[in-house]
Amino acid sequence: MSEITQDTVLRPDQLHTHTQSQPLPRPVRTVEMTSFGIAGRPTAAISLVTAVVILSAWWATSWLGLVSPLFLPAPAEVVTQFANIYRDGYAGASLGEHLFASLFRILTAAAIAISLAIPIGLLMGVNRVAKGVLDTPIEFYWPLPPLSYLPLMIIWLGIGETSKITLLTLAMFAPICLSAQAGVRALPIERINAARSLGASRFQLFTDIVFPSALPEILTGVRIALGIGWGTLVAAELIASTRGIGFMIMSAAQFLATDVVFVGIFIIAACAFSSAAAIRLLEAALVPWKGRT
Amino acid sequence: MLSVDQASVYFATRDGRTVQALDRVSFDIPDSGFVVALGASGCGKSTILNAIAGFLPLSEGTITLNGRPVSGPGADRGVVFQKDTLLPWKTVIENVGLGLKFAGIGRAVRRDRVEELLRLVGLADFAAAYPYELSGGMRQRVGIARALATEPEILLMDEPFGALDSLTREQMQELLVGVWKRTGKRIFFITHSIEEALFLGTQVLVMSPRPGRIVGRFDPPFMRQFAESGDARAVKTAPEFAELREEIRAMLHATDTVRRDAA
Numbered sequence: 001m002s003e004i005t006q007d008t009v010l011r012p013d014q015l016h017t018h019t020q021s022q023p024l025p026r027p028v029r030t031v032e033m034t035s036f037g038i039a040g041r042p043t044a045a046i047s048l049v050t051a052v053v054i055l056s057a058w059w060a061t062s063w064l065g066l067v068s069p070l071f072l073p074a075p076a077e078v079v080t081q082f083a084n085i086y087r088d089g090y091a092g093a094s095l096g097e098h099l100f101a102s103l104f105r106i107l108t109a110a111a112i113a114i115s116l117a118i119p120i121g122l123l124m125g126v127n128r129v130a131k132g133v134l135d136t137p138i139e140f141y142w143p144l145p146p147l148s149y150l151p152l153m154i155i156w157l158g159i160g161e162t163s164k165i166t167l168l169t170l171a172m173f174a175p176i177c178l179s180a181q182a183g184v185r186a187l188p189i190e191r192i193n194a195a196r197s198l199g200a201s202r203f204q205l206f207t208d209i210v211f212p213s214a215l216p217e218i219l220t221g222v223r224i225a226l227g228i229g230w231g232t233l234v235a236a237e238l239i240a241s242t243r244g245i246g247f248m249i250m251s252a253a254q255f256l257a258t259d260v261v262f263v264g265i266f267i268i269a270a271c272a273f274s275s276a277a278a279i280r281l282l283e284a285a286l287v288p289w290k291g292r293t
Numbered sequence: 294m295l296s297v298d299q300a301s302v303y304f305a306t307r308d309g310r311t312v313q314a315l316d317r318v319s320f321d322i323p324d325s326g327f328v329v330a331l332g333a334s335g336c337g338k339s340t341i342l343n344a345i346a347g348f349l350p351l352s353e354g355t356i357t358l359n360g361r362p363v364s365g366p367g368a369d370r371g372v373v374f375q376k377d378t379l380l381p382w383k384t385v386i387e388n389v390g391l392g393l394k395f396a397g398i399g400r401a402v403r404r405d406r407v408e409e410l411l412r413l414v415g416l417a418d419f420a421a422a423y424p425y426e427l428s429g430g431m432r433q434r435v436g437i438a439r440a441l442a443t444e445p446e447i448l449l450m451d452e453p454f455g456a457l458d459s460l461t462r463e464q465m466q467e468l469l470v471g472v473w474k475r476t477g478k479r480i481f482f483i484t485h486s487i488e489e490a491l492f493l494g495t496q497v498l499v500m501s502p503r504p505g506r507i508v509g510r511f512d513p514p515f516m517r518q519f520a521e522s523g524d525a526r527a528v529k530t531a532p533e534f535a536e537l538r539e540e541i542r543a544m545l546h547a548t549d550t551v552r553r554d555a556a
Contacts, residue, residue, distance in 0.1 A: 196348075
């Protein structure tokens, strides 16, 4: 009994060290508040198992001959075909040239879209006239599927790189521009007032407060834009193209070379995944405060 | 000297009516004056602070700082907000130096001045920390240092300790008296806590709502007593403190129109 009393009645300084570091005399059941949803628990293992299951199902389907190789080539065939294309190229160009053509288009378009959409979006967020004037064209075009105005791009700009890059730029511009506006809208007025009473000029307000405040939303917009960009790329390379991963897929489909189609799909998936991962790294480096204020 | 003369503010409501938020408010804040506006929400105390800060124009009346009329925000009036408005992407030292950066002062000079201010508010060890790594009380101390950095003529404080727990709040009140004592800054402070107003103010303006106006003025001696003795408990438990507190409480209740109408 006396032992319990000693253990339960502690001075405040003892209490701290006791709860922090002293080993407990016996194993106890730790508890936590009931959570809802995923609540930050890891999902990677489940995702990995899912990937293994899908690959096994694919392999089993082709091994048992359930589906014709014309529709579903075996995993080994796809790997072999990848090695072939890597060694010999496809349709008169090496794999590197196809990949470079696609990357050049999407990265050029992304660079143009980002450098236009951020200042325009921020301006639309703070200026009534800019918002009124630019809202009409942007709200008109951005819900359109890029494929629907691709023919127009080709009529106006020809079949070269210009029409493809313009199409990709337009597709990627809207999400970044809209997210920059949303970033300005989310800016608390107190932050602006605080900067004003510290003597900020209009220009300093824009560069030191408005832009960095909107950066988390802008980066989300860039991530969405890159996703849309990869989706639009295949469409842009569909017509009158001789290079590019999208061209490779389309060309192979015409010859029912399903294994080449698979190779192309996996390359685009890897690229899109890498670009999304790159933006996540960028977010961690540029906006580490996100969600913590 | 900061002078508020016959200041009135009218707002238009969404349904087209006009409400008076401030009714001919006049007061002066002399050099080294610590003026506290005390009242329930809706009494116009934030309205008057926003007008002095230059965030809100007056409908009628004038505000002058050292004879010059106030128009728009400026670095001559430092503001500390209830909600902390520190920039999350900047460290403590960068946040405090923000006003100096806006004024085009070089990094080295800025650093010396900021480090001095951080010592003043007891945060010298946290210069490299980010705001989200600090507690609420520490963030408000950064806010005070930031507002002092541009050496303003007056410090405007909009319920700066309202969101803090009561223990931290008392620590912050004592810290603020220390800052006032060492800098001799004019301070205009808003609160709805009678005790806080009495403890801090060299002048307390009791305000009442609908429309916001000053209904009582007091010149409590308690802040100066604390500044000399350093014993906050002795000051706050003194009979004169309790007496004045009850007097002001009665005054606030008498002017509470909602409560009076309901009774």
